[in-house]
Amino acid sequence: MSSGLNSKILKYQRTLGMTVMEGKGFYAPNDMSLAPNGRIYVLNRSIDIARGMGIRICDSEDGFFGSFGKFGSDPGDFNWPSAIASGLDSQIYVADEYKHKIMTFSPKGDFIREWGVYGKKKGELDTPSGVVVDRDNNLVVSDTYNHRVQIFDTMGVFLRSFGKEGSGDGELNMPWRLSIDLDSNIYVADWGNDRISIFDSQGKYLKSHGMSGSGDGQLFRPAQAVSDSSGNIYVCDWGNERIQVLDKEGHFIEQNRGESQVSPWAQNFLNVNNEESDARDKANLEKMDIPFMDPRDRHEVSSHIEKYFWAPMSLAISEDEQLFVLESNRHRIQIFEMQSESLIKQ
16 A cells, blocks of 8 residues: 655645644645745645634745634634635735635735625626646636636626536536646646646637546546646645645656655644654554455545545645645645656656
């Protein structure tokens, strides 16, 4: 049961985060954004809405810079936050599925505005679950229950949309997260169709990758896809509890189930909590011969093996070509080095 130790492309580096409802750590995180200033904004949906919901600010070297946001009914409060993006203007944009709105915050977390109207017409939203910023600093939004992608300026003015419900070319079924490549193409996690659909910046359909299943190159409810400078595509295969790497033509290269070690934040906690540290030392965290009810159920397997991804929900690539994988159920981010193309060809 390889977790990716023989990967050609992805090389595990380190882990960020630990489970906390408040303060230095994450609690049921479901999206992240790597800002130009090196900060990582982690959106925590939480399990207990009264505590833990909000945005934590950190960096890749274990720095922690505070948090902002809370559950509530006032403007700027969250109800069911679903996605986060950093703008070229350094502002932070958050989509809320329950409120059907996009909220804007300063880099420090000061609330600026929110906009969005529930509905089916152009410019209206029904459960937005993905947001990304394009080269023109416009917001590209997954309008999930309307089965389309809509593009707005930062003030909420509708610009254009693409996609409609279906499974044909250019059609979408509950699109989830989005990303934009170096050519400004838009990658849509077509969640209900078990594929990644790619459109140009104006919404013209280009191609799709993937089909339903758990085999190499097959997908089950993908959350997101991102591409690197070489054109390789990294797919957050949420339903299969893994990351898959495809080449630019969509051909399977490799998969990774997760390789996490203890994060420095978690290790600091263990260093001052002897009872928990002793219990962990006695546990066999590499045990693989577990009598699973269904060993083919990757959700069950991942729930028992700590280093594996468990509910991977968001991907991001840093400027130095590292892949960040956020997983909700273990409240952490695994970071991987992406090997150079010369190494890949060996």
